[in-house]
Amino acid sequence: MSDVPVPPWRTTPKSGQARKPLSQDVILRAALRILAEEGLEGVSMRRVAQELHTGPASLYAHFANKDELLEMMFDHVLGEVRVPEEGEGDWTAKLKAIAWEVRRVLISHGDIAQVGLAVVPLGPNGLRLSEAMLGVLREAGIPDQQVAWAADRLSLYITADAFEVSYEARRGRGSPEEIAAYYAGVIQYFRSLPPDRFPHTTALVGPLGQGDDETRFEFGLDLFIRGLSTYIPADGGTS
Amino acid sequence: MSDVPVPPWRTTPKSGQARKPLSQDVILRAALRILAEEGLEGVSMRRVAQELHTGPASLYAHFANKDELLEMMFDHVLGEVRVPEEGEGDWTAKLKAIAWEVRRVLISHGDIAQVGLAVVPLGPNGLRLSEAMLGVLREAGIPDQQVAWAADRLSLYITADAFEVSYEARRGRGSPEEIAAYYAGVIQYFRSLPPDRFPHTTALVGPLGQGDDETRFEFGLDLFIRGLSTYIPADGGTS
DNA sequence: TCTTCCGTAGAACAGTGTTCGCAGCAACGA
DNA sequence: TCGTTGCTGCGAACACTGTTCTACGGAAGA
Numbered sequence: 126m127s128d129v130p131v132p133p134w135r136t137t138p139k140s141g142q143a144r145k146p147l148s149q150d151v152i153l154r155a156a157l158r159i160l161a162e163e164g165l166e167g168v169s170m171r172r173v174a175q176e177l178h179t180g181p182a183s184l185y186a187h188f189a190n191k192d193e194l195l196e197m198m199f200d201h202v203l204g205e206v207r208v209p210e211e212g213e214g215d216w217t218a219k220l221k222a223i224a225w226e227v228r229r230v231l232i233s234h235g236d237i238a239q240v241g242l243a244v245v246p247l248g249p250n251g252l253r254l255s256e257a258m259l260g261v262l263r264e265a266g267i268p269d270q271q272v273a274w275a276a277d278r279l280s281l282y283i284t285a286d287a288f289e290v291s292y293e294a295r296r297g298r299g300s301p302e303e304i305a306a307y308y309a310g311v312i313q314y315f316r317s318l319p320p321d322r323f324p325h326t327t328a329l330v331g332p333l334g335q336g337d338d339e340t341r342f343e344f345g346l347d348l349f350i351r352g353l354s355t356y357i358p359a360d361g362g363t364s
Numbered sequence: 365m366s367d368v369p370v371p372p373w374r375t376t377p378k379s380g381q382a383r384k385p386l387s388q389d390v391i392l393r394a395a396l397r398i399l400a401e402e403g404l405e406g407v408s409m410r411r412v413a414q415e416l417h418t419g420p421a422s423l424y425a426h427f428a429n430k431d432e433l434l435e436m437m438f439d440h441v442l443g444e445v446r447v448p449e450e451g452e453g454d455w456t457a458k459l460k461a462i463a464w465e466v467r468r469v470l471i472s473h474g475d476i477a478q479v480g481l482a483v484v485p486l487g488p489n490g491l492r493l494s495e496a497m498l499g500v501l502r503e504a505g506i507p508d509q510q511v512a513w514a515a516d517r518l519s520l521y522i523t524a525d526a527f528e529v530s531y532e533a534r535r536g537r538g539s540p541e542e543i544a545a546y547y548a549g550v551i552q553y554f555r556s557l558p559p560d561r562f563p564h565t566t567a568l569v570g571p572l573g574q575g576d577d578e579t580r581f582e583f584g585l586d587l588f589i590r591g592l593s594t595y596i597p598a599d600g601g602t603s
Numbered sequence: 604t605c606t607t608c609c610g611t612a613g614a615a616c617a618g619t620g621t622t623c624g625c626a627g628c629a630a631c632g633a
Numbered sequence: 634t635c636g637t638t639g640c641t642g643c644g645a646a647c648a649c650t651g652t653t654c655t656a657c658g659g660a661a662g663a
Contacts (some may be wrong), residue, residue, distance in 0.1 A: 287522035
């Protein structure tokens with residue numbers, strides 16, 4: 126799954142391949158280990174080098190800079206995403222399955238989603254997912270132009286949601302009851318606002334506090350799919 | 365517009381107010397000046413302190429840490445957003461107007477959107493915008509629970525899009541033709557992919573390359589609104 | 604065997620957020 | 634009027650960060 130043409134903008138290791146135990150793969154693996162244990166902020170060039178019992182300068186023979194390392198880490202993580210087989214329910218079920226899978230995998234790797242927001246994920250696994258999304262959307266009978274844009278917007282939505290969730294998990298640095306307490310505080314604050322200046326916010330205190338991260342993600346996903354359905358021509362697709 | 369109750373989680377300046385020219389407001393203004401001229405990465409505590417002809421330690425008497433400074437900068441930026449008056453078109457026009465306004469203001473301030481993704485914007489101006497969105501959605505006749513969640517998802521979408529756009533503007537460090545060239549390279553890369561493994565990606569090379577950032581944002585916004593419309597009960601709202 | 608190459612990695616550069624501790628000034632009690 | 638107290642301003646320092654320079658060493662080719 127990784128023998129696609131190498132992108133022209135990806136700088137190759139400074140020249141040839143390393144002959145010593147150090148290699149892109151070994152470094153990548155070490156970096157992902159640190160990501161799993163200490164989060165993205167733990168992944169520094171020094172920390173990765175230390176994990177491999179070497180100095181930070183050694184890594185630069187295999188990666189042009191830290192961003193390139195992060196990009197490849199991100200694509201590696203996307204490799205864990207399973208895309209649904211042909212003929213597993215209708216297109217909405219398939220699309221939701223992909224979205225939930227990507228979200229799950231991203232969140233399970235700390236706050237790596239941040240990387241996906243910053244760069245366009247064009248690694249082999251990013252392409253594989255993009256291809257899968259395009260396939261599902263076309264199969265649904267959505268016109269090509271809308272298919273292309275929808276895949277773009279959906280990727281953005283999934284990554285942004287994963288980033289938001291993983292980030293607030295990192296802020297409260299641990300227990301779920303801590304972030305629950307934070308949200309309770311926010312709701313309490315809404316309740317204390319002057320109703321004449323914030324009539325809607327105060328009136329909707331109940332609904333605003335309702336629903337966890339998953340519910341909200343599902344709602345957004347649903348909105349997305351409902352909107353997309355309106356682009357399916359009357360004669361095509363939904364059967 | 366700034367005399368709402370102070371949030372309990374906002375740490376106040378270490379005690380009392382500064383009597384010297386240094387104050388939250390002066391620091392904030394200096395930081396925003398740097399943001400405008402050098403982008404978010406230029407905003408370091410040292411750089412801000414230098415702008416005020418002082419040392420970095422002085423800032424910590426007015427802000428608990430850099431994150432707090434960034435949060436207040438973000439809310440200050442949101443203060444530039446104009447929300448539509450009562451009765452300016454139907455709810456879809458109003459919602460779009462708010463979304464475009466927020467996006468425009470965020471992008472016009474470098475990559476400040478990054479801050480909005482990381483924290484929940486609960487400053488006075490964040491609340492004002494949230495209130496405006498809730499109002500428009502309720503007016504449309506959407507049930508309360510869906511109103512609450514939709515405002516949440518829409519904020520996420522706008523901020524994420526603004527971040528993506530501002531970030532890629534920062535990457536290409538200047539000329540729009542540079543990022544155009546980058547995108548042309550990406551499309552060229554899509555074209556070079558093996559069609560048997562990437563049938564949809566290669567088939568959709570045309571549509572994938574179509575449309576600029578604004579068109580894509582508008583498309584996502586439209587998807588969102590179309591989906592939202594399906595939640596309006598048959599007897600309510602659209603008249 | 605000698606030379607040429609090239610990955611390795613220590614040291615250093617220029618930054619970062621944040622804290623410590625000391626100076627100096629304002630206000631208050633005696 | 635004279636301490637004394639409290640608090641802000643801020644230079645210096647700590648523990649980091651990404652990245653580059655440069656000397657070193659071992660393997661491959663002549």
